[in-house]
Amino acid sequence: MTDAAVRSRKPSLSKRTPAGGAPTAAHTADEAAEPRIDVDAVTDLLLGTWAATRREAREMIKDPAFWRVEGMPMPEHRERVLTQLHLLVENGASGRALPKEYGGLDDNGANLAGFQELVLADPSLQIKSGVQWGLFGSAIHQLGTKKHHDRWLTAVTNMELPGAFAMTETGHGSDVAAIATTATYDPATEEFVIHTPFRGAWKDYLGNAALHGKAATVFAQLITGGVNYGVHCFFVPLRDDDGAFLPGIGGEDDGPKGGLNGIDNGRLHFDHVRVPRENLLNRYGDVAADGTYSSEIPSPGRRFFTMLGALVQGRVSLDGAATTGTALALHIALTYANQRRQFDSGAGSDEVVLLDYGKHQRRLLPLLAQNYAQFFSHDELLRKFDGVFSGRTDTSEEREDLETLAAALKPLSTWNALDTIQECREACGGQGFLAENRMVGLHQDLDVYATFEGDNNVLLQLVGKRLLSDYATQFKGADAAKLARYAVEHTAGKVFHGAGLRQLGQAVADFGSTARSVELGLRAEQQHELLAGRVEQMVADVAAALRPASKLDPAEAAALFNAHQVELIEAARAHGELLQWEAFSDGVKAIADDGTRQVLTWLRDLFGLHLVEKHLAWYMINGRLSAQRAASVTRYIDRLCARLRPHAQDLVDAYGFAPEHVRAPIASGAEIARQTEAREYYAALAAAGQLPPSEKTLKKK
Incomplete structure (x- = not known):
């Protein structure tokens, strides 16, 4: 909901600035005469492969019996959540993954998709249900055999046998x-x-x-x-x-x-x-x-890792739940920012809506882009999980890929949840610090996501080792000519020029405008080259540094690995970011509606360039970007934020949250009611000639 009722309907571009320097921007794509997204279609995209199950879960948790009660003492909260698990059983939400012979649906993907949505009701409910059915029950199901299934699975499913x-x-x-x-x-x-x-x-x-x-x-x-x-x-x-x-x-x-x-x-x-x-x-x-x-x-x-791999669904679930929890915070913060006014232009004009400020766009819109990327990458992860656990693609290679993908994505989504929720909290000022507006509680509850089901840094080290292993296989039995060719193709100069950015920087005048040249040089192909090239070089650098380990004694080899552990983990993190960008790009390519595809392309570009900007020092040190091109990245991000500003409300509305899911007064329309009341009050005083003139006005006379 925006405050369109109290704004001029005349289209207004985000770069317009009235007297006094306060920005005005179109609050909707309609006002800005921009392409519009099909909100319902984007909701379907974000809900992903198991959209029907997610909607079913969201409908169930509209019941206040599932909601977290802020400030509830711990003993009462524990009993409430226990009762909620029994409600899940009554609603048929506890056995989706079970074989049909035990009353389940034999649908592993739907099972995780449904449980992830519970984070909107109460993260304690989501995690306790995960303990009962995703860990305790899944250990029996995945590590046991039929005699164990016959003996315990039904009792676990219906909560007769709660377990740890x-x-x-x-x-x-x-x-x-x-x-x-x-x-x-x-x-x-x-x-x-x-x-x-x-x-x-x-x-x-x-x-x-x-x-x-x-x-x-x-x-x-x-x-x-x-x-x-x-x-x-x-x-x-x-x-x-x-x-x-x-x-x-x-x-x-x-x-x-x-x-x-x-x-x-x-x-x-x-x-x-x-x-x-x-x-x-x-x-x-x-x-x-x-x-x-x-x-x-x-x-x-291999036996040990096979047993642990059978329980990978915990990491898959956390990636999805963190993504949904982050979306909730962004929905609240951006809805509020589109209504809350603060400071006038200094010339007696209306106070300015928060989201019209460039800084406010810069702090929230890249995080929105990041969150969209997570939705797309999570659906890919969930599809891979379902393929393995259904048996359709259950091979040792697929299980290893699933384990690696989960270990790459779970750290990024859980860390991002904490960073985003905190930024959203601050962006809402004191309102964000009130428990009723949910930011503080979300941050508290999702904090531990970064360390359970595998500490994030440990998981990324697992990913890094897999990257090194894959890198090493390129050279098994390689002849001298192949190695020489590889070396030539991967020199810094070749990659630098291969990105096309040095040439672009030297020929800006040919395009007639710096802004246009930036867009041509930082689109999808160049973004992918920058992100993928960073991963390749980081892995190659670590591999080269660790090459002497094979000739060292175990203690010296361990010390050498430890000396390069930070670089290995950073390479794994870069790999995870690349996976998210690729998933986002694949999602955009599948969109049929022109307007929706255009807006989500801008959002994908914002995500990609946000990643590049985050690592600008690396790109410059390693010769991938000149200083001029690095500055262009930042300028283009600013342009994208302004371009996406009119679409912000549509993009968070597309999360598909109902008021019963949001439950934050500042995102309920209460703020626009306050703003309307204030503006009507001053308008009435002015109309009646009762508005006292300001001291500044008198002095000007």
Whole structure:
């Protein structure tokens, strides 16, 4: 909703400036005579492949019973979220991923798409449901076999069996291979003995552990016949029907956290707790009655990563939920900015709408472009996930690609969520700091997304290692001629000129205008060359620096790797940004409507150039951009922001949020009502001749 009712309908260009220097801009594309986006069609694009499921979930959470209540004490919040999980069961939202024989839909993509939307209701609900069905239930489903499915899946789905996912330990977070909890097989009783040998081995930060969990999927080092066969997963009962811990099991409540206080996170420890041999979730590794270990995957390393890869959906979910949470913050901030007025021109003119200020456009519109890119890249990730988990494309190569893609995108979306929500909060001033307008709560709840389901820097290191591995395969068996040709094609000079920007800088006069030349030199092809070229050179530089490691002893090789860890992680981050840009570009190409395609092309360009500007120092140091071209990047971003300003409301309306999803008074129309009241008040005084003249006016006379 904009304040069109109190503005002139005369089209106004964003570059017009009235007396006094305050900008005026068209608030809608209609006023600016610009191409219009088809809002409904863009909503379909953003909702993606599983749009129907997302709409179904959004319709369900219009019920206030699902909403976060600001300021609710932690105990009440925990019980409310537990009740909400039962409501999800009643609404048929808990079993989409299950095989049809267990009452599910056998639709993995729809399952994650539906759960991600719960972030609009209460992030605690989204994460607790993820613990119950995406971690605890999924461990049984993905790591267990039919006997486990028959025994537990239905009870997990209908909340008869709430559970915890006990992987992380106080002493080992992302380094799962080094966890210290043990599961030692006793052939005399055909039982595993689960034990946490010291305090650092306690399972920690576990949702459902403090209060509600009746069982847990516990990850431990499997030891049989005196041999440690690495990390495996076990089903371990925790509590009796009265909620008391079973013998040998203890724990603590993690207490209040920085956010997500509707989830009962806690710690668990085990003192020689015995569970039957059948409680080993044995899809990838089994122990016979006599203690003999067997696995279809002979390599311990590959077996470990296969088991963890089966649980990649947590990262996929966080990428999607962070993207949707970020969209909510942008919807609130940009809607408010399109209505809130602050400061006049100094010449007695109307106060200026916040989004008419260049700085306000610059701080929010590139973040809007980033968020759109995330929607497109997330849908690609979700499609790949669904292909693997449905079995349609379930190969070792596809699983590795899925793991790498999730590890590349989850860090970018979760970090961006925190940066964007904070910027949106500040852009709304004091209103943004009020809990009722949701920015503060969103930031608190999404803060931990950057470190759980894999610390972001650790995940990017995984991506970086994959990039190095792929880079190295180019040279296996390569002859001298091939290596020489590769070297010639990848010199800095060749890449510099290949981007076409030096030539452009030298021939600006030929185009007749600097602005026109900038557009011709920074469109899609050049953006892709800059972004892809950066990834290629960064990976090549790290690979060259690490080449001596093969001739060093292990300690020296580790030290060399550590010395270049930062560059490796930055290369992985650049790779993730390239993936997002490519996904956005693919999405734009598929748009049929001319106006929609034009506006989203501008938005894609803003995203691409925002990335280039963010790394301008690298591009200049490495000879990819001259100083003149670097300055042109910034100028073009300013032009794009002004061009997109009239489309801002359409672009956030296209998120498809209903008032029940937004629930922020400053984005509800309350601000425009206040502005209208104020303007009518002063207009009435002026009409009645009762408006006192200002001191400045009298002095001019």
